[in-house]
Amino acid sequence: MTTHADRIASISASITQFHRTSTPFRIHHGSTNSTRQFPSTSANTISTAHLTNILSINASSKTITVEPNVPMDVLLSTALSHNLLPLVIMEFPGITVGGGFSGTSGESSSFRHGFFDATVVRIEMILGNGTVCQASRTENPELFGAAKSAFGTMGVVTLLEVQCRDALPYVEVEYMATSGVGDAVGLFRELARDEGVDYLDGIVFGREHVVVCKGKLVEGPSEDKEEAEDKPKIQIQRFTRPHDPWFYIHAQRSAPPPPSPPSPPCSSNSPTTPRVVRKDLVPITDYLFRYDRGAFWTGRYAYSYFLTPFNRVTRYLLDYFMHTRVMYHALHASGHASQYVIQDVAVPYASATHFVDWLDSKENFGAYPIWLCPLLVEGEGEGGVMASGRPRGQTQTPSQPPPVPSSFRSESGEEKAAIEEEDARKYLLNFGLWAPSPHRGASFIAQNRRLEKKVRDLGGKKWLYACAYYTEEEFWGIYDKKRYDGLRERFHAGYLPDLYQKVRVDLDPGKKVVGWGEWLGGLAWGFGPGTSPSGKAHSSCTSGGIWAMDLAAEMMSVPTTLKRRRLLRGEITYSAAKERETNVLHMLGYWDQRNQFFEDIRRNSHLVEATVAHHLSLKSARHCRVADSEEWLSGTFNVCIPVYVDEGKRCPSFLVRLPLPYRVGEKFNPGNADEKVRCEAGTYAWLQQDCPDVPVPRLYGFGLSTGQKFTSLDRLPFLARSTERLLRYLLRFFGYPAPSAYVPHESRLGECLGVGYLLIEYIDKSRGKMLSESWEAGRHNAQLRGNLFRSLSRIILAATRVPQPKIGSFILDDQGVLKLRNRPLTLEIQSLENEQISVDMPRDMTYSTVDSYISDMLALHESRLNHQPNAVNDVQDCLFQMVALTVMRTVRQSFLRAELRGGPFYMSFTDIHQSNIFVDDAWNITCLIDLEWACSRPAEMIHPPFWLTNQSVDEIDPAEYEKLHTEFLSILAEEERKRFSPRSFHLHCIMQDGWIKGTFWYALALDSPTGLFRIFYDHIQPRFAKDHVNDAAFFRIVMDYWAVDAHSFVQRKVQDKELYDKLLLDAFT
The missing domain is CATH 3.30.465.10 (Uridine Diphospho-n-acetylenolpyruvylglucosamine Reductase; domain 3)
Incomplete structure (x- = not known):
């Protein structure tokens, strides 16, 4: 933090x-x-x-x-x-x-x-x-x-x-087959002068087959209807998924070698016309990381090394090992890099053909593919001594400058000479050379030294990410040691290892293999x-060179050292687990608990069907069918089971929504699952009663783990329905509170699922799609965003139309009466209890003042710090968290208006996000789902959603967010003026004041157990004393006010983390 x-x-x-x-x-x-x-x-x-x-x-x-x-x-x-x-x-x-x-x-x-x-x-x-x-x-x-x-x-x-x-979202890639490096260089020269070209590289598959890849940033597919039919059709092509092709294989197949020319045969220096064989439309991320899978092509060597077929199936199955992060790790784990040529070097354009001819020899290199990448080096390394290793003016030109392909020739001889002279000054051509070497020991070192000498003789350079085989005299003959040493002394770095010490390799040929x-x-x-x-x-x-044959190390070491563990959303490695701020040890048990819970539901699917039939007053459960488990919708806290009613229906009619006991703290605090069901049912009942214009799924009934069942009044049998309606009429007539529209309705057969549930309407595609499906593509569209903000504003205003008497959550009691008497249930409360962290907030606790609620909210964070075993990383992190929470208690009055401390309190949807909102194509909200965390809260804690900028709570850019905040409040104010006559408190004014005062950040921090500390130091603490964050005395003084004997607390938390780390390691061993 x-x-x-x-x-x-x-x-x-x-x-x-x-x-x-x-x-x-x-x-x-x-x-x-x-x-x-x-x-x-x-x-x-x-x-x-x-x-x-x-x-x-x-x-x-x-x-x-x-x-x-x-x-x-x-x-x-x-x-x-x-x-x-x-x-x-x-x-x-x-x-x-x-x-x-x-x-x-x-x-x-x-x-x-x-x-x-x-x-x-x-x-x-x-x-x-x-x-x-x-x-x-x-x-x-x-x-x-x-x-x-x-x-x-x-x-x-x-x-x-x-x-x-x-940015633009796609790269239009053209694959052009040329008959040699000479033609490729000519093409590079021409394309570099085309301002419409954004990316340029090539792959040498053989002396007479080079594929040049040209990229251009575009918005999307071209709609040019006049394009000739014989032009290659463009399609979207991806390269980052396991079933996608490796880029180099795709390029080779897309642009096969040019056909042999008719006799008389052309010489190797004769130009041929490059052929644009294929065009692809590649998403920008896929294009930029197109070489990640297989690390260019080096991953293929591992397959032959382990006698494994190299085909689409095996590439798919072993995809995890084929990403460069894994492959680099394997490289260093094995110590195997000394058996391969791993070099990136660059030579002038004029020397490229000669250099490829030299590389073609098995003695020198003798392997393909080779990567080509033209590099702009004019002005490179201005002010630096290490940037360029090319001794200018020493370039050898053993062959004539490569010809420009005939289809691109238009310059006069003088113009051509001027262009070639300019190119010689501006560009080098990078060669990526990565292949196993047949040599070992002294012979291997000699091979690399020959390569380094050849590059040096051609006026080129090599990249120093790989080993350097120069002697120290040779190395400093390339670089300006006098100036380098002078700068190091000037910048007090003379005692550090110098560049040669960092890149040199042991030239002792007797070193053990x-x-x-x-x-x-x-x-x-x-x-x-x-x-x-x-x-x-x-x-x-950096740059392209990495050796992938050592992915064998990764394949062989993973099962013999650390295993991967299963979480609810895929697998996790130890290295990823130890970086998480949450208690991963606790999470490792979720998968088995999920499988057991799901199996129990599958085994009792007949009870699910009977329950649905009961709430719908169907004569027989035979009319109901529980969907196959593949159709179940499993979320973070719930599983929704589709149920088909009536044979032949293609779309489910209902969802049985069950809280997941292993995610809501049921074991630590029994009754949590039923509490969650009661609160969600209470929210539905309150919306139906007071806010019928808020679009939500219809609730048909719900049940508790005790066997109690409640059914919607209009789904009861005729006689029971008539009786209940008469009862409600009489109660209202005589001034008594009437029960809600949900009636206790026990089953005559007494079947019980043993878990709480809600029976709700299934929202199909005709009602809209989740906002998350189109959010990224549409969030910059002002019209769509305006429609969303207007819909959301109307929902917020509807929920705040009637103030609530206190802070809490609505529930339906055992008689079906709607009451505001539950603690204000939010996902943070049950998430903490699920991790066995004490929350001193009884279920029947409600709040009549803002101060008492904020105090208990801060207590939640303090309890997390106190009880979560990996709450701190080290002493410094512990101090930062202690100080932040201590100061949060002290400064809270600066963010809260005195006149609002006793209310008004309004219903708030605390877990509204893109996947809980259904919209139509114009982004008008058609439905809200997942209402279990709605509760009555202080007006100053109601704000626009934090995710408007698509950033996490602790990474929000205030300047970027303020623009959208202003846009949202403008629409909210407009809607509020339409809907309400003058109010004592205008919600848009409270929100605007909260943004100016910083209440937005304070409230956001309270709702973010792991984000509070960064929010505090980024947005709250600087409002009071910006320099304190760099003042050690500030932390030493404030920490003592965390608790009596704060130093013992720090010591205990560090010991907790050490024990957690040990247990975590054991869990992956």
């Missing part, structure tokens, strides 16, 4: 201590896409693994500010949610932003924008002496340039601001949960 400033202050303090003693340190990133191994110990390691946060999004400058360990998939999804797209996104989702900047990364948009580091406009960096400073092209420009591609040898980068552009037994033993040892910073390789570099 710390801020960025807190995290940086902690790292800075550690680096300052290292600097005082001149102790070299390495940086632990928590993950790596490097193929190099590093020795280090926890004593000389700076951990930045926790720097994983998106810090801000600036829509006007189109930039995103992040911490360095934000991976590409998180950066991309965040950007797309704001309609932005980073200029360069690395092809592997696990590569981090910091790795792309401090390492080297060129991708398919780099022909246009340069390396990834060229898209970073500002950094924050901790120098070798612990000083924190900012750097950009205008502020500390030498530091900014020196940090690029320096692999952490200048200091620790802790923040990066990344430039973006406007890993054998089978040691290899497998290394896997079991290296892939364990105890792997610490000292047990991993940590250099987040």
Whole structure:
């Protein structure tokens, strides 16, 4: 629960201590896409693994500010949610932003924008002496340039601001088959001058077969009806799902080799016309991570290594192991990288054909495919010494410049020469070389050194994410050591390992080769949960090269070390479980409990059918049929069982909705499931009575675990119905409260399900679709959003039409009378009780003042901190949570209006979200479902939904949210003026005042057990004393007011976490 400033202050303090003693340190990133191994110990390691946060999004400058360990998939999804797209996104989702900047990364948009580091406009960096400073092209420009591609040898980068552009949802990809690298280079040259091209790369499948892939950002499928019939038809193609093709296979099949030319045969230097064989429309995320599955094509080698067929079926079955995050882990676990050539290198265009001819030799490389990627390098590394390893002016041109394909030739000879000269200055062509080597020992080292020398002779460069086989003299003959050392001294980094020390490989050819037994033993040892910073390789570099044959390590180590465990929504690994803030140990029991509960329901399906027949007053249960379990709708807290009434109906008529006892705390607090049913039935009855215009499913009846049943008045048999109507008439006539429309209605047969339930109307597609199905695509549409806001405003105003006398939940008592006498039941209460966390709020507790309710709400959070075994991560986290809760009690009066402390109180739908709202095509609300958490609350706790910006509660961008908040309140105010004559309190005014005062954030924090602390430090604490968050004295003083002997509490919570971690590890072993 710390801020960025807190995290940086902690790292800075550690680096300052290292600097005082001149102790070299390495940086632990928590993950790596490097193929190099590093020795280090926890004593000389700076951990930045926790720097994983998106810090801000600036829509006007189109930039995103992040911490360095934000991976590409998180950066991309965040950007797309704001309609932005980073200029360069690395092809592997696990590569981090910091790795792309401090390492080297060129991708398919780099022909246009340069390396990834060229898209970073500002950094924050901790120098070798612990000083924190900012750097950009205008502020500390030498530091900014020196940090690029320096692999952490200048200091620790802790923040990066990344430039973006406007996003479009698809990439139109064209596959063009060429007859060789010469033609491909000519095509690269031509396409790079086309401003309509956004992405460009190629794959060499052989000396006479190169596929060039051109990408263009588009809105969607083209509707050009005049397109010629012989043009390839465009279709949507995806690459990220298990059943999708691997991209390189798809490209190879889409653009087969050009047909052989008629005699006389053309020479290898003769141009051929590239053929646009196929076009695809690829969703932007699928395109950018198209090489993730199979890590380009290297995953295929594992199949042959383990004598496994390589086909669509086996690729589907082994898909989990074929993603680069898993494959990198296997690479480092096995120590097997020293048996493969893993290099990304780049040479000038003019040398490309010669270089491919050289690579074709088995002695030099002799493997295909090879990745091609044109890179803009003009102006690359301005101010830096490590960015370019190309000695300009030393380029050899053993062959003539590659010809431009004839279909693109239009320039004169002089124009062509000028273009080629400009291209030689601006571009390099990247070659991704990843394949097993037939060599071992000294021969293997010699092979890599030949490759490095060839690239150097051609005026090219290599990326240093892989091992460097240069001698130290050779290495510093490429890079400017004098300037590099001078900058390191200037920035107090001279005591840190230098670049050569980080990338060099042991050139001792006598080094022992890993054998089978040691290899497998290394896997079991290296892939364990105890792997610490000292047990991993940590250099987040980048770009395409990774070796996948070692996914064998992953395949073989998973079952022999840590197993995956089943949760309700899929499986979970130990590494994912230990990062969760919730009690995963408790959650591991859900799956078995679910299966048992579902089996009990299946076994008693005849009782379900009899229950439905009873509430509908059917003569026989034979008219009812419970749907197969595959049709059951299982949610977080309930399972809904469709029931067909009358034979031949294709669509269910009713749903039997049962609370899940293992999710609502029934075991810890017996009666919770019945409480939930009573409250939901009470909400239905209240809406039917006081708000009939709020669209909800019809409730036909409900029952409790005790066997009590209640049926809707209009579904009773004629005589009983007439009697009940007369009774209600007489009670109202004589001024007595009448029961609700739900009547106690016992079954003559006495059948009992043994669990509480509701029988409700089935909402079919004719009534609309869940908002969540179209939310992402439509939330930026002002008209749709306006319709949704207007519908939602009308529902909120209907619910607040009549004030309630107190804070609580409606229930139906044993006589079917509607009463506001239950505790205000929210999902947070039963979620805490489900995790066996005490909630000091009895079921019959209601509140007549806001203060008493807020006090007990804060007590819920304090109980969570006190009783959840993994509530804190460490001492610092515990202090932050204690202080936040202590101050939340102190400042609450600043957010609450004195005149509203005694009311009014209004009914509020506390769990309204996109999947609980059904809408028509125009986003008018047609139905609300899941009403169990509705309750009467203070007016100041009713606000627009937090999810309007599509962000989680603790990641809301205030500036972005304020725009939608203003839009919502404008519509709410308009509707409120239409519906009500002047009120003593206008709801839209209360909401607006709450936004200005910060009550919105205070109320949101109260409803968010795990989000409270970040909301507090981001939105509440800065309103009082912004600088206190960086003041250690503030925390030392306030923590003592948490409780008597607060230090013992901290010690106990840290011990709780240590025990939890041990038990969690045991659960996955």
